[in-house]
Amino acid sequence: MITQVSGRAGRGSEPGKVIIQTYNPKHYSILASLHQDYNEFFEKEISMRKTFEYPPFSxxxxxxxxxxxxxxxxxxxxxxxxxxxxxxxxxxxxxxxxxxxxxxxxxxxxxxxxxxxxxxxxxxxxxxxxxxxxxxxxxxxxxxxxxxxxxxxxxx
Missing domain, CATH: 3.30.70.360 (Alpha-Beta Plaits)
Structure with a gap:
């Protein structure tokens, strides 16, 4: 969602600026969004879900x-x-x-x-x-x- 919202910044050819307020700027979801690395986010998220038996693993x-x-x-x-x-x-x-x-x-x-x-x-x-x-x-x-x-x- 952060990536989606940040994609709305800017007007036409003018670049936009995105400011994200967070308590945890090193969180994998923030870093993956910053780099627009969907695969990195998915791999970490699915690994965590498997470890803690969250959906789709339960x-x-x-x-x-x-x-x-x-x-x-x-x-x-x-x-x-x-x-x-x-x-x-x-x-x-x-x-x-x-x-x-x-x-x-x-x-x-x-x-x-x-x-x-x-x-x-x-x-x-x-x-x-x-x-x-x-x-x-x-x-x-x-x-x-x-x-x-x-x-x-x-x-x-």
Missing amino acids: DIVNIVASSKNENEAIKVMNDITAKLKQKIEGNGFDANVLGPTQAPISKINTYYRWQTIIKGRVDDALKKCVKSIIDETYPKSGSVKINLDINPVSLA
Whole structure:
């Protein structure tokens, strides 16, 4: 995206100037963008994803509970997570349950946010298991909203 935005700098034959503010100017994504080296970026990114078992080498499911009452969001997320851990570990699914924890963006407007992440091989059986646990644990008419995202673009 940095490369795409920087390509917009300048007018016609006049060169443009791009200023990027960052805490980490030596990060591989910044350096690859600076040199417009897409292959370097891809090689480092895909290597990191393989090492940490991120997509496309595994799947990630992000479950977020949000509520105006933080304690309610925490309780629902704790209940869902406990059931997920019991069911996933007890039934031999190739996945790990991480959390619950405060979401990286812990409050949006007046809603507190807590999340649990499932990382591993997410097949139809696991999706069905997750959906049934959420449906059993969380009444849709309650004050807590649940968002389920498979292979999210962001975990924020």
